[in-house]
Amino acid sequence: MELTSVWKVIRARWRIVVAGILLGIIGAIGATLLMTPKHESTARVLIGTCGEGSIDQSYQCGMYAQQRTSSYVSLVDSDMLAGRVIGDLHLNMSSQDLLSRLSVKAEPDSVVLDITATDTDGGRAQSIANSAAKQTGPLIREVERSDKGGNPFTDVTVIDTASAPTTTGSGMLPNVAFGLVAGLVVGLIAAFIRERSDASVNSRDDLAERVSVPVLTGVSDTDSRDSARRLRAEVLAGLSGDDAKVLAVAGVEDRASATTARALARALGETSPKVLFVNAATPGTADEPQAKDAPAGLTDLLAGTATADDLETTAHEGAAYSELPHGSSTTDPGVLFAPTAVRKVVEAMRGRFDHVVVDVGNALDGAAADVFSTHADGTIVVARERLTRKGDLVSAVKRLESLGSRVLGIALAR
Numbered sequence: 001m002e003l004t005s006v007w008k009v010i011r012a013r014w015r016i017v018v019a020g021i022l023l024g025i026i027g028a029i030g031a032t033l034l035m036t037p038k039h040e041s042t043a044r045v046l047i048g049t050c051g052e053g054s055i056d057q058s059y060q061c062g063m064y065a066q067q068r069t070s071s072y073v074s075l076v077d078s079d080m081l082a083g084r085v086i087g088d089l090h091l092n093m094s095s096q097d098l099l100s101r102l103s104v105k106a107e108p109d110s111v112v113l114d115i116t117a118t119d120t121d122g123g124r125a126q127s128i129a130n131s132a133a134k135q136t137g138p139l140i141r142e143v144e145r146s147d148k149g150g151n152p153f154t155d156v157t158v159i160d161t162a163s164a165p166t167t168t169g170s171g172m173l174p175n176v177a178f179g180l181v182a183g184l185v186v187g188l189i190a191a192f193i194r195e196r197s198d199a200s201v202n203s204r205d206d207l208a209e210r211v212s213v214p215v216l217t218g219v220s221d222t223d224s225r226d227s228a229r230r231l232r233a234e235v236l237a238g239l240s241g242d243d244a245k246v247l248a249v250a251g252v253e254d255r256a257s258a259t260t261a262r263a264l265a266r267a268l269g270e271t272s273p274k275v276l277f278v279n280a281a282t283p284g285t286a287d288e289p290q291a292k293d294a295p296a297g298l299t300d301l302l303a304g305t306a307t308a309d310d311l312e313t314t315a316h317e318g319a320a321y322s323e324l325p326h327g328s329s330t331t332d333p334g335v336l337f338a339p340t341a342v343r344k345v346v347e348a349m350r351g352r353f354d355h356v357v358v359d360v361g362n363a364l365d366g367a368a369a370d371v372f373s374t375h376a377d378g379t380i381v382v383a384r385e386r387l388t389r390k391g392d393l394v395s396a397v398k399r400l401e402s403l404g405s406r407v408l409g410i411a412l413a414r
Contacts, residue, residue, distance in 0.1 A: 012202050013191035020190060024183015028175045039122035039165035043133035046157045047072065047111040047140075069106045072113060075143065076104045076136050084135040089127055101125070102132060112159070122165030129162035201388045207410050210390055211397050214238070214409035216380065219260045228263035231380075231411060232271075235264070238408050239378055246346055246356045248376035248405070250363035252388045252396045257281065260382045260411055261359035269320025272354035277323045280337075280368040281361030297327030301345045302336040308348035321357075324349075337367040339374070346375040363396040373405035381410045 010017060047069050075081070082095035082102070091098065103116045115136070117128035137156035201207060207215045217230040235247065249264065251257035258281065265277035278298060300306035306327070349356045360369040363381060373379040379400055383393050393410070400407050 008203070008205070009191055009195045010188070013194055016191040016194060017184070017187035020185075020187020021180060021183040024179040024181070024186065025176055026179075027183075028179025029172070031179075032172050032175045036120050038118055038120055038168045039125045040116055040118040040168050041122070041126040041129040041162040041165045042114055042116040042160075043129040043158065043162040044160035045113050045115065045133050045136050046159045047113065048155045048157060069111050069113065072136075072140060073104050073106055075139065076113065076115060076132065077102065081132060081135055081139055084139065085128060085131045088131045088135065091128075098128070101128060117162070118168065125165050126162040133158045133162070200386050201383050201390055201393060201412065202386055204412055206390065207383065207393070207412060210394055211410060213381075213397060213407050216409040216411040218382075218385070218412040218414060219263045220414040224259070224263045225267070228260075228267040229270075231260070231264055232267040235378070235380065235408060245350045245354075246358065246376045247408075248358045248360045248369070248373040248379040249382060250360045250366075250369045250373060250379055250396070250400065251382045251384075252363060252392050253384065254362050255281075256384050256388070256413070257359050257361060257382045260380070260413055261357050264380075265321040265355075265357040268355045268357065274353045275321040275355045275357070276349060276353045277321050278349070278356060278358040279323070279326070280372055281359045281366070297325030298345070299327035299336060301327070301348070302338075302341045303327075304341065308352065337371045339371055342371040343375050346372070363400055364392060369400070370403055373400050374403050377406070378408040379405045380408055383410055383412050385412055385414045 077099060079095040079099070082098040085091070086093065086095065086098055101118050103118070105114050105116075106112070107114060113136070115129055115132045117125045117132065119125035119128065137158070140156050195202075204215050214234070216234050217227050219227045219231060247264070249257045249261035251260075258279075261279075262277060265275055269275040280298060296306035301308070346356075358368075358372050358376065360366065360372045360379075363369045363373075381393070381396055381400070397407055397410070
């Protein structure tokens with residue numbers, strides 16, 4: 001994967017990465033605070049042999065002691081020594097429990113043993129190390145005593161009593177650093193998994209990878225005027241002359257197209273004197289009931305109860321476009337959107353306005369989108385970032401194109 005792709009995922013999923021880092025740090029702090037500190041103390045003993053003798057004898061005795069030292073590690077780390085230490089200190093624990101707190105190692109190329117005790121109580125760790133060092137000598141002498149009952153060949157001397165206890169384990173700062181790194185790694189992994197499994201449209205690159213039509217400027221709530229002007233320029237550049245008369249705006253979900261359609265009508269009205277906005281997505285529905293004395297509008301034109309001469313468009317204050325009223329007809333929308341009726345309405349509006357922007361609603365499930373997009377000069381499909389599913393978007397474009405609609409492009413709205 002290229003670095004640009006990695007950076008794109010991080011930018012898109014930065015909240016997951018930050019959450020991973022925070023959880024890692026919080027976990028490290030919590031674990032450190034809950035962790036019981038342990039202390040360790042070390043005593044050192046020297047293995048000696050022979051006592052007096054010639055140089056050759058001393059050399060041989062030294063070599064013997066060095067060879068035997070490695071064997072004494074196992075002897076010190078045994079139940080026999082543990083029992084003696086427990087008895088010496090009157091400890092209330094088993095031999096195995098004590099041995100789990102003891103470690104013995106031979107220093108390389110020497111006759112010195114390091115006996116280390118670890119315990120949650122620093123004083124007890126020091127006492128265990130001292131007692132183990134003290135009991136090592138008698139234990140080794142018993143094992144090495146000659147068969148004739150003479151003096152043992154090997155002697156043991158405590159050269160360093162147990163050191164002052166020191167705290168083991170990592171401190172707060174190293175643990176937090178580890179938690180930060182671990183959280184970052186987990187966050188990145190989670191971000192990539194989420195990116196791979198996400199079926200929604202997240203960027204213009206997602207659009208470009210899945211559809212062959214142009215990717216247009218999306219209209220957002222924060223900068224609708226500027227983005228609508230850019231969208232206007234892109235649409236007019238794709239169409240010329242009379243081809244830009246009637247434009248259909250379809251969404252992949254319900255209501256997705258409304259903001260973009262109105263913003264485009266407003267932007268077109270800034271450069272053209274006569275622009276009409278038509279809401280064909282929800283004409284005459286139950287959630288927008290129409291009064292009997294309502295002015296003639298879209299539903300009346302489609303039902304054949306009014307003509308274009310009867311229309312009274314509503315001009316929006318502060319906006320350079322007019323809106324066609326819904327009308328008073330309550331005929332079922334499935335009946336209203338007959339192809340012949342829609343074609344007549346589109347031709348009537350085409351002859352009276354410079355531009356007509358029709359919000360046709362859901363491109364996947366709507367009679368208005370099927371019929372109006374077919375008779376329009378071009379159709380804009382609106383996808384919503386992180387809400388529109390990639391499969392639904394592809395299906396919407398294919399559906400419109402199969403009906404004969406000229407899809408000008410897809411606008412990704414935030």
